[in-house]
Amino acid sequence: MSNYQIDRIDQKILAFLVKNARMPFLEIARECGVSGAAIHQRVKKMESLGIITGSRLLVKPQALGLNVCAFVGMSLSQANKYNEVVESLRKLPEIVECHFITGQHSLLIKLYCFNNDHLMKTLLDTIQNIPGVEKTETWVSLEETIERQVWVKDYESLK
Secondary structure, three states, X not given: OOOOOOOHHHHHXXXXXXXXXXXXXXXXXXXXXXXXXXXXXXXXHHHHOOOOOOOOOOOOHHHHOOOEEEEEEEEEOOHHXXXXXXXXXXXXXXXXXXXXXXXXXXXXXXXXXXXXXXXXHHHHHHHHHOOOEEEEEEEEEOOOOOOOOXXXXXXXXXX
16 A cells, blocks of 8 residues: 555545445535545545455345354464465355464454354364364354444544
């Protein structure tokens, strides 16, 4: 990313789009006091710089029968196994996030399973059999209480 400085209008645009990625540019333009073309140009500029990396449709896992959300801390047998382990994890559709972390474990993954049996099978038959995985520690989420995108200064405070 270059030395592009996000100004108040960019912040307003981002705040609107984070709340509703489908919000029409003309509506954002009215709220920001600029033209629709200006909004379009600014969004394209932020996309080209990697500030905005796209938009996506979010599906509630429970609507698909994925009723168990779990987090798994993974320790590696050797640090140089990192890339191989991550490539193996990419192939598992249950895994929706993978983070390289500090602390007791090397990796933290988030996954969704249909039920506890599915989770156990995924852990025992798949994840723990990946070469380079030394041990795992699993936490089951009982409820997701906060779900949101990255925080952008609220557009109301930018008026």
